[in-house]
Each structure stands twice: as structure tokens, then as C-alpha cells.
Amino acid sequence: MPKESGQKIVATNRKARHDYAVLDTYEAGLALMGTEVKSLREGRASLVDGFATFYNDELWLESVYIPEYLNGSWTNHSARRRRKLLLHREELEKIARATRESGFTIVPLQLYFLNGKAKVEIGVARGKRDYDKRQTLREKQDNREALRAMREKNRG
Numbered sequence: 001m002p003k004e005s006g007q008k009i010v011a012t013n014r015k016a017r018h019d020y021a022v023l024d025t026y027e028a029g030l031a032l033m034g035t036e037v038k039s040l041r042e043g044r045a046s047l048v049d050g051f052a053t054f055y056n057d058e059l060w061l062e063s064v065y066i067p068e069y070l071n072g073s074w075t076n077h078s079a080r081r082r083r084k085l086l087l088h089r090e091e092l093e094k095i096a097r098a099t100r101e102s103g104f105t106i107v108p109l110q111l112y113f114l115n116g117k118a119k120v121e122i123g124v125a126r127g128k129r130d131y132d133k134r135q136t137l138r139e140k141q142d143n144r145e146a147l148r149a150m151r152e153k154n155r156g
Contacts, residue, residue, distance in 0.1 A: 010040050011111040013047035020107055020134060024098065027107075029086035030061070030118045036083075040118060047148055050067035052085060052098075052106035052122055059104060061084040061120065061138035069121055074091035087118065098124045 016022070030042075039045070050064040061083045087095075098104055103126050110121040128136070 008113045008116070009110060010043055010113065011045040013050065013107065013109050013135055015048055016107045016109055016123070016125070018053065018136075019128060020105070020123070021132070022107075022123035022125045024124045025109065026087065026091055026095065026122050026124075027114075028059070028120050030120055031084040031086060031117055034064050037118060038071075039066050039069045040111070040113070047108045047111060050108040052108065054096060057092070057096075059087060059095065059106070061085050061108060061122075062069055064111075085122070087113065095113050095124060104126060137155075 042065050046065040048065075050061060052059050054060075060143050063080055063081065064088060065080055067082055084107075095106065106122055107125050107129070108120050111125050112119055
């Protein structure tokens with residue numbers, strides 16, 4: 001069987017970019033059980049409620065939903081268990097420094113396979129207020145209208 005290559009996206013957290021202003025992103029490996037990997041390869045996961053926290057100087061991903069593998073046996077995993085994130089020590093220290101300030105959190109942005117290995121893109125983010133969310137939506141709408149007007153003008 002040929003070895004996997006390239007990137008295969010399993011799940012994205014579109015709500016995170018709406019609710020948070022992402023300041024910095026990192027790619028982390030995931031310590032998973034075999035049935036979790038099989039479930040992910042089927043393309044089943046949800047990052048919507050997920051977040052990451054520090055325990056004993058290690059970063060852990062919590063509340064990410066990876067459903068039980070349908071063909072699994074007694075070795076099946078719990079769907080919302082805590083999963084360890086694999087990062088370099090320097091990256092962990094940098095993230096810890098950034099999140100010590102009030103209002104910052106770590107959110108998962110994307111879950112994917114890169115050359116056969118499960119990876120998660122995490123972001124150090126600050127929560128948006130309601131008026132920030134409205135402002136972002138207004139900017140997107142204005143950009144869409146400007147592009148539409150330019151396209152109509154160029155058509156002649």
C-alpha cells in the first residue's frame with residue numbers, strides 16, 4: 001500500500017474565526033488511540049466546542065468530538081476525551097506566556113492529516129465582542145459588494 005502524501009483536511013472550526021481574533025497559529029501533533037485515527041480517516045470530527053489547556057507543563061486538547069469507531073471493539077475510545085498535543089518545548093513556553101494575559105485562549109482551528117500523521121492547527125486568540133463581530137461581517141459584505149460592482153463594470 002503506498003504511503004500517504006499531502007494534506008487531507010478532516011475538520012475545520014469556522015466558528016472560531018468568527019468568535020475570536022486569532023493572533024498566532026501553531027501546528028501540533030496529536031497523541032491518539034488507534035480507533036481515533038480510524039474514525040478521523042473516515043472524516044468524522046467536530047472542533048466547535050474545543051479548546052486547549054495546560055496541565056503539568058503539557059498542552060492538552062479538550063472537548064473535541066471524535067466519534068467512536070463503528071467497527072471498534074472493547075478497545076474503542078471515549079468521544080470527548082482529553083488528548084495530548086505534541087509541540088516543541090519552546091513553542092509550549094511561547095504559548096504559555098501569551099495565554100497568561102487575561103482574555104487569551106487557545107482554540108483548535110483545523111484538524112488534518114499531513115503525510116499520514118494527524119495534526120491540529122491551534123491558535124492563540126482573543127475573544128471578540130459583539131460589535132467586533134458585526135464590524136467584521138460588515139467589512140466582508142462591503143468587500144463582496146465592491147468586487148461585484150467592479151465585475152459588473154468590467155463586463156461593460
